[in-house]
Amino acid sequence: METILKAENVSKRFFKKQALRGINLELKAGRILGLMGPNGSGKTTLLKIAAGLQKPSSGNISVCGLNIGSETKALTALLPDRNTLPRWMTASDACSFYADYFDDFDSGKARDMLGFMKLGATEKVSAMSKGMIEKLNLTLTFSRKAKLFLLDEPLGGIDPVARERIVSAIIKTYSEDSSIIISTHLIHDIETMFDDVCFIKEGEIALYGEAEQLRSEHGVSIDQLYIKIFQDL
Template sequence: MLIDCKNVQKKYLSKIAVDDISLEIEKGRVYALLGPNGSGKTTWMKMVAGLIKPTSGSILFEGEPIGVHSKSRVAYMPTEPFYYSYMSIQDVGKYYQDFFADFDMQRYNYLIDRMELNQKDKAKTLSSGLAAKLKIAATLSRKADLYMLDEPLNGIDIIARDRIIETILENASDDASLIISSHLVDELEKIIDYAIFIKTGRVAMQGEAEQLREEKNSSIVDLYKSIYA
């Protein structure tokens, strides 16, 4: 098992962002972390990435507490920019190469071309869709065991989404696990192995995607609508 999360809670003063979440993430699978903005998806991913600590409960990476070991093997793409505004796209690649020992510059250059981005363009001039493509390229250029992409399709037009998803699946390391957080369920329905629905900080439903479809006689999209409508 890659991630074993048990009874995890995260509180900010009186606000509970994540409430008693228990999840298991296995190797080599694609997970959808589903829910509207503010449901707790980002907080949970940041705890797995080691950026914030749970208030209670435990998260283990291959049986060990989240720490230096797990951080070197987890590639996390946040919703906010992780580079300086003065950087060009080329600078972002060099920055990542300096920061992560597993960063592959050759893969980064390939992905930047695949995303139809210009290495000389300044990060601060990019539209939200182009900035999302840059973040995806940088994250996938690491050779990680777990990739966590927080709302990777935000700002990307509907025509380009299928190609972006295809690029994500093709360029994640072999046998790695993918956790994709999104409220755009339609695009994820056809590629996921496992669906996790988060509502107000708790797991509202989770299970194998195909099994959920059969048991509930409903698509993942329709299940999303029934949970959050």
């Protein structure tokens, strides 16, 4: 099975703050990894390094056997933790923008996903709720033919109905040829889709392994395991 992402002793320092310390993980094709930890634990930093937006201070990270660079950016699709689309854009404008910017953008798939998400093509970002904007950004991300999808807090601050639609879209888009990393601290709603889980605490891996094996070993759900690990923070 192809290795999609491999991190080897990855550390990142911002001035006096050590954001990541010696991260080691490997993600195979066809698997969904839950990347979990409280705010400030290093989740977003790790995703940005994997996406090629930041460089590690030490260690190495690769996508499909290639060191992070221009080649891996074409294999990686990042859903950021905040909206970056201009408010004047319509959903259709956003799709056209992505089609111009990314060679692997599938406009037909984007149209289908807009329908699935119940988003109007002519609706402006300025008129959308937070949940609708999240669904639009997810549509744009998953309409690329990427090998690695990086989702940074895709469920944060949105209502349960939008959350369910987003979870359904993630499952619908799942492919055995690619892998997904979902950074979240809202675990209860989505832990059943995780093949692997990685708990990050203060920039270090506190626990990492197959989700089902960890449930069996500890006798609790992933959600309950999260509470055990981080209850003192």
